Amino acid sequence: MRYLYEGRGSQARILIVLAENGSITQKELTERLGIQPGSASEVLMKLENNGLIARTASKSDRRTTEVSLTEEGMRKAEEAAKTRALRHEEMFSCLSPDEKDILVRLLEKINQDWEVRYRDRQKHHNHGGHRNHP
Numbered sequence: 572m573r574y575l576y577e578g579r580g581s582q583a584r585i586l587i588v589l590a591e592n593g594s595i596t597q598k599e600l601t602e603r604l605g606i607q608p609g610s611a612s613e614v615l616m617k618l619e620n621n622g623l624i625a626r627t628a629s630k631s632d633r634r635t636t637e638v639s640l641t642e643e644g645m646r647k648a649e650e651a652a653k654t655r656a657l658r659h660e661e662m663f664s665c666l667s668p669d670e671k672d673i674l675v676r677l678l679e680k681i682n683q684d685w686e687v688r689y690r691d692r693q694k695h696h697n698h699g700g701h702r703n704h705p
Contacts, residue, residue, distance in 0.1 A: 582618055583651035585611075586640065589624065590648035594639035596629065623647055 588603055589595070595603075601611040615638065618624040623644035629635040640648060663671055 582614055582623075583654070585614060585618065586623065586644060586648035586651050587655065589638060589640045590645060590652065594637050597626070597636045597638050600638055618644070 584604065585600070588600065592599075592603070597611065597615065598608070601608050604611065615624060615626065619626055622641055625639050625641055626636050627639075629637050663674075666674065
């Protein structure tokens, strides 16, 4: 699965998140991706240099940077989303539709539990804490 996964802070994942959410702050983007701000800045710079995103100062708070897709970025995001959908279809092709539904429900249950159970650890991690938490 690791081989097939595009990575939390990959360019493709960032484009997909922006396509799903529209213009969001750089801070919100890093939180959604679960990556450090420094890592995001590097990838965002590459995306911006390639004309795929635009970063602008927020009108309500000049200290905040808004990130949005350009037209070319939207096209690339659509391609990335299609590639992801095909990859997921291939990854889970051994499961019947019922088994896929069961798997999704179980993973959602685990995710909800972990969001509550490990909330404090995640906050600590996002604010520069240790990176070796389970």
